[in-house]
Amino acid sequence: MHLSPVQFAGSIDFMMTTVVQPTVAWIPGPILGIETSCDETAASVLTTDGAVLSSIITSQHAVHRRFGGVVPELASRAHIESIEDVSSEALQQAGLAWTDLMGIAVTQGPGLAGALLVGVNYAKSLAYALNIPIVGVSHLEGHIASAWLEDPAFPLPCVVLVVSGGHTHLYFKETIRQCRLLGATQDDAAGEAFDKGAQLLGLEYPGGPAIDRLARQGNPKAIAFPRSYLKKGSLDFSFSGLKTALLYILQGMPEQSRAAKAADLAAGYQEAIVSVLIDKALAAVRSTGARALAVVGGVSANSRLRALLQQRATDEALQLSLPPLAYCTDNAAMIAAAGRQALRSGLRAPLDIDAHASLISPFAPLI
Numbered sequence: 001m002h003l004s005p006v007q008f009a010g011s012i013d014f015m016m017t018t019v020v021q022p023t024v025a026w027i028p029g030p031i032l033g034i035e036t037s038c039d040e041t042a043a044s045v046l047t048t049d050g051a052v053l054s055s056i057i058t059s060q061h062a063v064h065r066r067f068g069g070v071v072p073e074l075a076s077r078a079h080i081e082s083i084e085d086v087s088s089e090a091l092q093q094a095g096l097a098w099t100d101l102m103g104i105a106v107t108q109g110p111g112l113a114g115a116l117l118v119g120v121n122y123a124k125s126l127a128y129a130l131n132i133p134i135v136g137v138s139h140l141e142g143h144i145a146s147a148w149l150e151d152p153a154f155p156l157p158c159v160v161l162v163v164s165g166g167h168t169h170l171y172f173k174e175t176i177r178q179c180r181l182l183g184a185t186q187d188d189a190a191g192e193a194f195d196k197g198a199q200l201l202g203l204e205y206p207g208g209p210a211i212d213r214l215a216r217q218g219n220p221k222a223i224a225f226p227r228s229y230l231k232k233g234s235l236d237f238s239f240s241g242l243k244t245a246l247l248y249i250l251q252g253m254p255e256q257s258r259a260a261k262a263a264d265l266a267a268g269y270q271e272a273i274v275s276v277l278i279d280k281a282l283a284a285v286r287s288t289g290a291r292a293l294a295v296v297g298g299v300s301a302n303s304r305l306r307a308l309l310q311q312r313a314t315d316e317a318l319q320l321s322l323p324p325l326a327y328c329t330d331n332a333a334m335i336a337a338a339g340r341q342a343l344r345s346g347l348r349a350p351l352d353i354d355a356h357a358s359l360i361s362p363f364a365p366l367i
């Protein structure tokens with residue numbers, strides 16, 4: 001495959017930090033996934049073949065809303081309160097007993113240290129009590145795996161755009177185990193740009209869905225916002241200038257106009273984020289020669305992004321994977337899916353695995 005002119009910064013194998021060579025082969029069976037990296041407590045059961053038997057998500061939005069963002073200490077406490085119920089419900093909905101489980105996958109990072117620890121400690125206790133293998137999964141690896149949850153036949157190689165609250169990363173995924181970083185944000189992540197923009201517009205947390213809803217009543221062309229493409233051919237992103245542009249536009253407006261133009265402001269701001277994401281993702285597709293594109297992570301739930309992507313993919317005869325909304329934002333089915341691949345590959349973690357708030361480290365040399 002022709003890969004230039006993209007300069008690959010490096011490649012990633014499985015992103016787990018702590019891996020041991022198993023002495024006993026994995027006995028295939030149902031897998032429990034656990035996700036507690038931020039403000040969702042989630043548990044999910046997948047079959048050996050990767051079918052989702054259950055996916056339970058408890059959101060803490062109501063806890064954090066009045067603070068305008070996630071409060072780490074409150075997140076940890078809320079995870080402790082919910083983890084047992086959420087996991088039991090995942091088992092119950094799957095119609096299984098604890099002893100039916102043959103493996104556990106848990107988000108090891110990146111995320112909030114205290115929040116991650118709740119999931120990792122719970123998962124380790126279960127693995128010990130049930131005497132089954134455990135794997136630590138990178139949250140990003142989980143988001144990437146979500147592209148195959150509903151469409152296991154989605155082809156490789158493909159380009160994957162991960163757009164979440166903390167990350168905006170473009171990858172070229174060649175095989176199940178290998179991913180190459182093509183570009184990443186230099187400042188704010190796309191979800192962060194939505195959340196910060198929403199805060200400036202006086203909308204509630206989380207800002208992405210709030211802007212998405214308001215923008216449906218607005219004209220994306222009414223107010224011009226800057227689009228940052230960085231240097232020619234770059235597959236990196238930058239969204240901090242956009243947020244500043246919104247701030248200046250709002251400061252230059254009388255109070256009544258701000259309210260009257262709120263929907264146009266939301267639509268224009270959203271359009272600037274979405275159009276750069278799509279243009280760069282399609283540039284990556286052209287540069288790599290891939291014929292398939294997956295867009296995953298919380299921002300992939302955005303209705304305008306989904307509509308425009310579907311249109312562009314049809315125009316360019318590209319295969320597109322956009323996970324169903326329940327698998328865009330944080331969930332444990334994606335963690336179980338990534339963990340399933342790891343277990344099938346013979347990987348597992350020791351029982352002393354720890355949470356890693358910046359598990360981004362395997363990526364660090366690549367950025």
Ligand code: KG4
Nearest residue numbers: 164165166191208209298299301302329330
């Ligand atoms: O993947 P995710 O649930 O958590 C992280 O890994 O960060 O992504 C959360 C991000 C938030 O910034 C949220 O505002 C954004 O995804 N988001 C959206 C939409 N739904 C969630 N952004 C734009 N439009 C949406 N509909």
Ligand code: ZN
Nearest residue numbers: 164298329330
């Ligand atoms: Zn996420």
